[in-house]
Each structure stands twice: as structure tokens, then as C-alpha cells.
Amino acid sequence: MFEWLTTDPLNGIIITITFFISVIIGRYLRKKRAAHGSKGKLVDPRIKILFLFILIISITLMEHWYFPIGITVICTLFALKSKILQNFSRKMIFPVILAFFIVVIQGLTYGTNKIYYGIPLYAEGLDSGLLIFARVTAAASLAILLLSNTPENEITETMRWYRVPGTMLDISSLMSRYIKAFSAEAKKMKWAQESRGGFSKRSGFSDKMHDVASITGALITRALVRAELVYRAMLSRGWKHDRSFTSHQPLNHNDLLMGFVFTSGIMILLGIDRML
Structure with a gap:
């Protein structure tokens, strides 16, 4: 960006100032939009x-x-x-x-x-x-x-606020994040097996079950290895299983009123169901 100053100083200065002004405005708008989004949560x-x-x-x-x-x-x-x-x-x-x-x-x-x-x-x-x-x-x-x-992080931190054991939350969070990665890995392994003659139409039931078992065993092994690597990487970056990254504000009167209204409505609906 600054090399424009050496060829055309006036044009370079204008472009550089415009660039920084747009960056500042964009950052301000992002913060304003984020603040508006947080206030807009009913x-x-x-x-x-x-x-x-x-x-x-x-x-x-x-x-x-x-x-x-x-x-x-x-x-x-x-x-x-x-x-x-x-x-x-x-x-x-x-x-x-x-x-x-x-x-x-x-x-x-x-x-x-x-x-x-x-x-x-x-x-x-x-x-x-x-x-x-x-x-x-x-x-x-x-x-x-x-x-x-x-968002997933809001659900996890909310469950942590409800005193759900941190180990369960960490396991569920990691499972939800890496299940797609394992699914993609399983598809790649199945394609590789098919390219080597596996899952052929001429194969019998026992041969197909052998192919499935081999893919499953290899996938479990890779999952264990990747889990160990991810765990070590998280520890090296200061991760702790009992650490909360979100500070929850106390529930205000509107939230308490909303919770009371929801609970009352559910109880009324259940009472109507029992009376019918």
C-alpha cells in the first residue's frame, strides 16, 4: 500500500488515508452491529x-x-x-x-x-x-x-452456569466439533477402499463386513491419535477443563419475568391437558 507514495505521492496519500478511514469505520460499524445484536436478544x-x-x-x-x-x-x-x-x-x-x-x-x-x-x-x-x-x-x-x-459456546457456557460437570461439557463440545471431521475422514477411507477393489458388487456379505471392520478399526485408531494430539495442543496453550471463558451477568428483572411467564404458561398448558 505505501509503495504508491513513491510513484504518485498525492494519489498515494489519498488512497492510504482513505484506506485507514474505511478500516476505522468498518471496525466501528462491526462493534455497533455486535452491540445491537446483543441488545436485540429477547x-x-x-x-x-x-x-x-x-x-x-x-x-x-x-x-x-x-x-x-x-x-x-x-x-x-x-x-x-x-x-x-x-x-x-x-x-x-x-x-x-x-x-x-x-x-x-x-x-x-x-x-x-x-x-x-x-x-x-x-x-x-x-x-x-x-x-x-x-x-x-x-x-x-x-x-x-x-x-x-x-451459538454452541453460549449453550456450553449456560450449562456451565447451571453447574453441569465440566468434563461432560468438554466432551460434548469436542464431539460436536470433530464429528464432521471424522465423518469426512471415514468417507475418504471408504473411497480409498473402493479404489483398491473393496465393496465390490461381486463381494459377498462377509467380504463387505471385513471391509467395514477394517475401515472402522483404522478410523478408531486415527481418532485416538488425533484426540491425543488435540489434547496436548490444548494443554500447551493453557487450556483447563474447569475454566469458564464467559462471565455471566446476573439475571435482570425482565429475564426473571420472562422465565416466570414461560414456566406459568407451561404449567397452564399441562393443566389443560390433564383436565381434558
């Missing part, structure tokens, strides 16, 4: 975690399926409004499949009154399975929506 992360915990417990106690389904619909609408519907839907696939599997098992094994929909099913099992399906999808949608709209 709900404190600690209240979010408390609300999530109490609501999930209440969902497991509900006796009617339409309240959990309504919660799932509301979470889907929030995801649509937040423009994360695609990510939200992709993460909901596994809980929905698991809940549907529970419905099938309950319908085939639980109850006394048989009904026939092509195959014999139990009416009590279907009712129980649908209720469990509604509970699972509602709880999963709440957790996914919270995790999608709250």
Missing part, C-alpha cells in the same frame, strides 16, 4: 435452556397427542420464519423415523383389541405409539430449534 440463553428443559419434561407427561403435535407445528413455523427450515427438516429425519419405528412396535405388540389394516394391529398399541410419536417429535423439534438459533 430471551437470555439461561432462560432458553430452562424453558426447554421444563417444556420437554411437561411434554413427556402430556396425555393427549394434539398438544405435542401443536408444539411441533409451532417449531416448524419458527424455523420457516428464521429461514432454517431446510436444516431443521434434515435434522428431524432421524427422530421422526425413530418415533415411527416405536409406533410400529407398539401397534404390533401392545394391547388386547385387534384391528386389521392389512396386518393385525392392536388399538391400544396404536394409541400409545401415536402419543409417543407426538412426544418424541415435539421434544426433538424444540431441541433442534434451540440449537439452530443459539
Whole structure:
């Protein structure tokens, strides 16, 4: 940048001053935007975690399926409004499949009154399975929506504020950060195995299981080695497992009021469910 001064001093001075002014303005705008974003948070992360915990417990106690389904619909609408519907839907696939599997098992094994929909099913099992399906999808949608709209470090530090053991938080944080790296590593190893004739269509079941076992063993070994290297690197940089990097401010009156309103609303919803 300063070499412009030797060729065209006037133009170089103007460009240099303009550059530094733009850097200062940009830094000021970033700070202002960050401050505005922190003020714009309507709900404190600690209240979010408390609300999530109490609501999930209440969902497991509900006796009617339409309240959990309504919660799932509301979470889907929030995801649509937040423009994360695609990510939200992709993460909901596994809980929905698991809940549907529970419905099938309950319908085939639980109850006394048989009904026939092509195959014999139990009416009590279907009712129980649908209720469990509604509970699972509602709880999963709440957790996914919270995790999608709250940064991971805020969730970790909030759980630390709630006195959750630091070892559990550190393990969960490292797992969430490196699970994508291990998944990418597994794909590379599978491609390498295929390039060497593994997973061939002509291979039998035992040969494919041997290929899977070899990849799994190599991946576990690499994971252990990488975990040891990461742990040593973190220790060399002064990391301690019981250290908190965020200082939480005391909850103000608005946060306490919000928490009271949320808790009261959940209790009222649970009472309505029991009275119906």
C-alpha cells in the first residue's frame, strides 16, 4: 500500500488515508452491529435452556397427542420464519423415523383389541405409539430449534452456569466439533477402499463386513491419535477443563419475568391437558 507514495505521492496519500478511514469505520460499524445484536436478544440463553428443559419434561407427561403435535407445528413455523427450515427438516429425519419405528412396535405388540389394516394391529398399541410419536417429535423439534438459533459456546457456557460437570461439557463440545471431521475422514477411507477393489458388487456379505471392520478399526485408531494430539495442543496453550471463558451477568428483572411467564404458561398448558 505505501509503495504508491513513491510513484504518485498525492494519489498515494489519498488512497492510504482513505484506506485507514474505511478500516476505522468498518471496525466501528462491526462493534455497533455486535452491540445491537446483543441488545436485540429477547430471551437470555439461561432462560432458553430452562424453558426447554421444563417444556420437554411437561411434554413427556402430556396425555393427549394434539398438544405435542401443536408444539411441533409451532417449531416448524419458527424455523420457516428464521429461514432454517431446510436444516431443521434434515435434522428431524432421524427422530421422526425413530418415533415411527416405536409406533410400529407398539401397534404390533401392545394391547388386547385387534384391528386389521392389512396386518393385525392392536388399538391400544396404536394409541400409545401415536402419543409417543407426538412426544418424541415435539421434544426433538424444540431441541433442534434451540440449537439452530443459539451459538454452541453460549449453550456450553449456560450449562456451565447451571453447574453441569465440566468434563461432560468438554466432551460434548469436542464431539460436536470433530464429528464432521471424522465423518469426512471415514468417507475418504471408504473411497480409498473402493479404489483398491473393496465393496465390490461381486463381494459377498462377509467380504463387505471385513471391509467395514477394517475401515472402522483404522478410523478408531486415527481418532485416538488425533484426540491425543488435540489434547496436548490444548494443554500447551493453557487450556483447563474447569475454566469458564464467559462471565455471566446476573439475571435482570425482565429475564426473571420472562422465565416466570414461560414456566406459568407451561404449567397452564399441562393443566389443560390433564383436565381434558
